[in-house]
Amino acid sequence: MSGEVHVSIVGLPSSGKTTLLAALWHMVREPGASTVLSFDGLSNGNYEHLNQLAKRWRSGRIQQRTQVSGARDVVMRLKDAAGRQIEVSFPDLPGEEFSRMWERRELDNGMVGTLTAPAIVLLVNGDTIRMPAWIVEQVTLSTKLGLPPADVVPVEWSADLAPTQVRVVDLLQMLMSGDLYVGERRLALLISAWDKAEGEQMTPADFLESKLPLLYQYLRSGRDLWTWHVWGISAQGGVYEDPEKHESFAETDRLRELERPSDRIKIVDGDTVCSDITKPLKWLIG
Numbered sequence: 704m705s706g707e708v709h710v711s712i713v714g715l716p717s718s719g720k721t722t723l724l725a726a727l728w729h730m731v732r733e734p735g736a737s738t739v740l741s742f743d744g745l746s747n748g749n750y751e752h753l754n755q756l757a758k759r760w761r762s763g764r765i766q767q768r769t770q771v772s773g774a775r776d777v778v779m780r781l782k783d784a785a786g787r788q789i790e791v792s793f794p795d796l797p798g799e800e801f802s803r804m805w806e807r808r809e810l811d812n813g814m815v816g817t818l819t820a821p822a823i824v825l826l827v828n829g830d831t832i833r834m835p836a837w838i839v840e841q842v843t844l845s846t847k848l849g850l851p852p853a854d855v856v857p858v859e860w861s862a863d864l865a866p867t868q869v870r871v872v873d874l875l876q877m878l879m880s881g882d883l884y885v886g887e888r889r890l891a892l893l894i895s896a897w898d899k900a901e902g903e904q905m906t907p908a909d910f911l912e913s914k915l916p917l918l919y920q921y922l923r924s925g926r927d928l929w930t931w932h933v934w935g936i937s938a939q940g941g942v943y944e945d946p947e948k949h950e951s952f953a954e955t956d957r958l959r960e961l962e963r964p965s966d967r968i969k970i971v972d973g974d975t976v977c978s979d980i981t982k983p984l985k986w987l988i989g
């Protein structure tokens with residue numbers, strides 16, 4: 704038995720997929736970096752493209768939004784100390800593909816292979832969670848502000864107004880039904896941009912329970928057979944600059960000054976913090 708586990712990385716637009724890929728690619732190739740999984744080869748994908756992502760990551764610039772035309776299959780092989788292999792597939796798809804799955808209930812055939820992996824990494828950006836908007840709260844708020852109730856204008860329902868957790872739960876349910884159903888699976892839930900969330904002094908599990916209660920309850924109820932665990936992940940360590948907006952931040956300078964770029968990375972599991980970005984992948988091997 705080869706012991707190879709196929710892992711796929713999924714997430715809505717701007718959830719941090721490309722940034723994770725860039726940081727992972729940098730770290731498994733950084734001389735002297737210590738990781739539980741080490742680089743074993745590229746089954747698919749091109750070094751040039753990955754090197755560009757990693758270079759951009761090192762320079763403290765945010766990744767460009769993945770475009771449909773730029774969809775590239777990246778399949779990386781990693782191995783643990785015992786020689787067991789894990790094959791990580793980053794379709795590095797634009798998150799729009801996942802949104803579309805949810806909005807139109809359509810599944811691109813090309814995605815079936817990725818979405819039937821027995822182990823899934825799901826990214827949720829902890830900095831841009833769209834909360835449910837409660838009409839009652841809006842009415843209370845406008846009353847307190849002394850605004851006439853007429854100012855609460857009904858808005859036509861549209862998919863992009865849906866709360867983050869509603870989309871994510873639905874995506875997970877789709878992975879557990881129909882053509883995508885493959886039985887029990889492992890799920891590493893990564894709350895990205897953790898540097899923005901950590902000020903709240905919560906563990907990733909507390910954060911999940913309080914900011915994404917529907918997702919938390921869905922996973923905890925065991926309705927679908929996920930064996931899951933949650934991490935907070937900061938793949939950048941802080942804010943990066945958008946070259947198109949000519950941004951320049953002291954925080955990014957501090958990150959660039961760190962001796963090893965991999966010291967920017969933070970992986971938070973309960974109260975434990977480390978910079979080994981391969982840890983959640985190792986957990987997925989079981």
Ligand SMILES: Nc1nc2c(ncn2[C@@H]2O[C@H](COP(=O)(O)OP(=O)(O)OP(=O)(O)O)[C@@H](O)[C@H]2O)c(=O)[nH]1
Nearest residue numbers: 716717718719720721722769797798896937938939
């Ligand atoms: N503060 C902070 N922001 C982050 C971190 N990781 C990602 N981000 C931000 O999240 C945004 C989206 O990151 P991407 O990696 O491009 O997300 P994506 O999932 O590839 O997005 P699409 O290609 O549009 O699907 C960018 O503005 C990043 O700067 C982090 O560790 N910290």
Ligand SMILES: [Mg+2]
Nearest residue numbers: 720721768769
């Ligand atoms: Mg991307």
